[in-house]
Amino acid sequence: xxxxxxxxxxxxxxxxxxxxxxxxxxxxxxxxxxxxxxxxxxxxxxxxxxxxxxxxxxxxxxxxxxxxxxxxxxxxxxxxxxxxxxxxxxxxxxxxxxxxxxxxxxxxxxxxxxxxxxxxxxxxxxxxxxxxxxxxxxxxxxxxxxxxx
Numbered sequence: 488x489x490x491x492x493x494x495x496x497x498x499x500x501x502x503x504x505x506x507x508x509x510x511x512x513x514x515x516x517x518x519x520x521x522x523x524x525x526x527x528x529x530x531x532x533x534x535x536x537x538x539x540x541x542x543x544x545x546x547x548x549x550x551x552x553x554x555x556x557x558x559x560x561x562x563x564x565x566x567x568x569x570x571x572x573x574x575x576x577x578x579x580x581x582x583x584x585x586x587x588x589x590x591x592x593x594x595x596x597x598x599x600x601x602x603x604x605x606x607x608x609x610x611x612x613x614x615x616x617x618x619x620x621x622x623x624x625x626x627x628x629x630x631x632x633x634x635x636x
Contacts, residue, residue, distance in 0.1 A: 532545075534546055537550065573620070574618050574619070574620055575593055575594075575595060575618065575619055575620070575621065576593075576594045576595070576616070576617070576618055576636070577591040577592055577593045577594055577600070577616075577617055577618075577619060577630075578591065578592050578594065578614060578615070578616055578617070579591055579592075579602075579611050579612065579613050579614060579615045579617060580592045580599065580613070581613060582602070582611050582612065582613055584604075584610075587603060587604035587605075588601065588602065588603050588604065589601075589602050589611065589613075590602065591617060591619060591630050591633070598628075600619075600621060600627075600628050600629065600630050601624065601626070601627065601628070601629050601630065602619070602629065602630040602633055603629065606619075606629070606630055606631045606632065606633055607633050608632065608633065608634050609634065609635055611633065611635070615635055615636075616635070616636040617633050617634060617635055617636060618633075618634050618636060619631065619632060619633040619634070620632045
């Protein structure tokens with residue numbers, strides 16, 4: 488007598504496949520029945536209130552705020568121009584002799600300025616008081632003519 492070619496696992500896989508396709512058809516029919524097609528434009532509109540929250544009610548025109556176009560700033564505000572030619576005072580906040588660079592904290596503006604070993608007139612260590620001039624480097628200001636005080 489010949490044996491059936493269908494095994495238990497094949498039957499289970501076929502049942503699972505049929506159940507999956509049946510569920511998929513049911514979900515598709517449910518989506519069609521509950522579809523939002525044909526909604527009016529007013530039902531689809533969303534508004535933003537004064538606090539930035541999305542609401543379905545339009546804003547109150549009496550609460551509208553008038554903004555002058557001249558008051559809007561785009562970009563970064565200009566920084567005060569400090570002349571690059573003047574001699575500045577600072578403290579060496581970090582210096583790595585093996586890598587040949589460090590940073591000087593300007594005493595006037597409290598900004599950190601890059602310094603390379605080639606810009607030094609004498610060896611520096613951390614916490615040394617220095618005078619220096621600045622020039623515009625690739626990534627910002629760089630100290631030049633650095634001397635100990």
